[in-house]
Amino acid sequence: MKFLKFLLLGILFGIIMTKAEIISWFRIYEMFRFESFHMYGIIGSAIALGVLYVQIIKRFNIKSIDGFDIDFPPKASGFIRYFLGGTIFGLGWAVTGACPGPMFVLLGNGFLTVFIMILGSVLGTFIYGLFRDKLPH
Amino acid sequence: MEFIYNPWPWYVAGPIISLIMLFLILFGKTFGMSSNLRTMCSALGAEKFSDFFKFDWKAQIWNLVVVLGAIIGGYIAYNFMIIDYSVDLNPNTIAHLKLLGIENAGSTYMPDELFGLSVLKTWKGWFFLLFGGILIGFGTRYAGGCTSGHAISGLSNLQLPSLIAVVGFFFGGLVMTHFILPMILSNWFLI
Numbered sequence: 050m051k052f053l054k055f056l057l058l059g060i061l062f063g064i065i066m067t068k069a070e071i072i073s074w075f076r077i078y079e080m081f082r083f084e085s086f087h088m089y090g091i092i093g094s095a096i097a098l099g100v101l102y103v104q105i106i107k108r109f110n111i112k113s114i115d116g117f118d119i120d121f122p123p124k125a126s127g128f129i130r131y132f133l134g135g136t137i138f139g140l141g142w143a144v145t146g147a148c149p150g151p152m153f154v155l156l157g158n159g160f161l162t163v164f165i166m167i168l169g170s171v172l173g174t175f176i177y178g179l180f181r182d183k184l185p186h
Numbered sequence: 187m188e189f190i191y192n193p194w195p196w197y198v199a200g201p202i203i204s205l206i207m208l209f210l211i212l213f214g215k216t217f218g219m220s221s222n223l224r225t226m227c228s229a230l231g232a233e234k235f236s237d238f239f240k241f242d243w244k245a246q247i248w249n250l251v252v253v254l255g256a257i258i259g260g261y262i263a264y265n266f267m268i269i270d271y272s273v274d275l276n277p278n279t280i281a282h283l284k285l286l287g288i289e290n291a292g293s294t295y296m297p298d299e300l301f302g303l304s305v306l307k308t309w310k311g312w313f314f315l316l317f318g319g320i321l322i323g324f325g326t327r328y329a330g331g332c333t334s335g336h337a338i339s340g341l342s343n344l345q346l347p348s349l350i351a352v353v354g355f356f357f358g359g360l361v362m363t364h365f366i367l368p369m370i371l372s373n374w375f376l377i
Contacts, residue, residue, distance in 0.1 A: 074297055172316075176320065
């Protein structure tokens with residue numbers, strides 16, 4: 050049952066995304082109109098605590114549960130891919146109100162039309178794979 | 187019990203999300219949801235079309251299990267942890283959406299005009315969902331991550347590329363929300 054812990058973390062993720070209304074299209078729309086602190090509070094506090102956890106792990110050389118060193122591979126440097134790719138994702142995020150995690154949670158909430166969105170996102174990933182060598186990175 | 191059924195505030199949600207990331211790190215993994223889309227492509231045989239999909243996708247099954255859990259968690263929360271399935275939006279947001287033709291904003295999680303089953307009767311409904319998904323899939327893979335991979339994991343590790351990506355997320359999101367979406371919605375009921 051080595052996958053059980055991942056299933057439980059996923060369930061917790063689905064519950065928190067639903068209960069804090071993060072999966073709501075309206076919440077994302079409201080966020081991009083700067084009419085609520087809710088989403089900024091969530092993302093901001095998650096990052097602030099995340100920075101703290103990563104620093105503690107690095108400072109005290111904490112090992113993974115399997116006893117291995119935890120390394121944080123740096124992201125490859127670059128600008129175009131991050132800004133252009135980020136912008137394209139941002140357009141999709143604002144129009145669908147969903148990210149690659151929440152769209153699956155929406156499926157669990159019973160929004161069956163979201164399945165088409167998920168198919169689209171797999172297709173979009175496939176299109177990127179086809180044209181990757183021709184894109185500026 | 188009241189706490190279970192009411193919407194959870196940001197100061198509960200944010201810390202729990204960071205704990206999910208922490209546990210994944212301690213399990214020797216990383217918190218990143220969009221990678222699953224690439225894994226799904228490979229599992230479906232996309233390696234025949236691009237080397238980008240030639241990787242040991244079976245080593246990523248743990249992340250697909252997280253996705254399965256996310257669906258189950260969404261089901262549990264929707265069916266057993268919510269009584270009032272409405273969103274307490276800013277009145278300005280509600281008024282603005284009404285101008286664009288979205289009625290009763292916040293009475294449920296998603297606008298019925300865009301996500302209800304009836305949209306499947308029109309080509310624009312299919313196009314909206316499919317094209318929105320394509321932007322998400324293409325953009326996240328081009329940028330190498332999404333909200334979890336870049337905004338949460340990347341910024342927690344103080345990565346400059348992640349900061350550039352997050353600036354891009356918001357640039358794209360603001361352009362869509364303030365310029366493109368109002369155009370789409372105000373014409374939505376005409377086409």
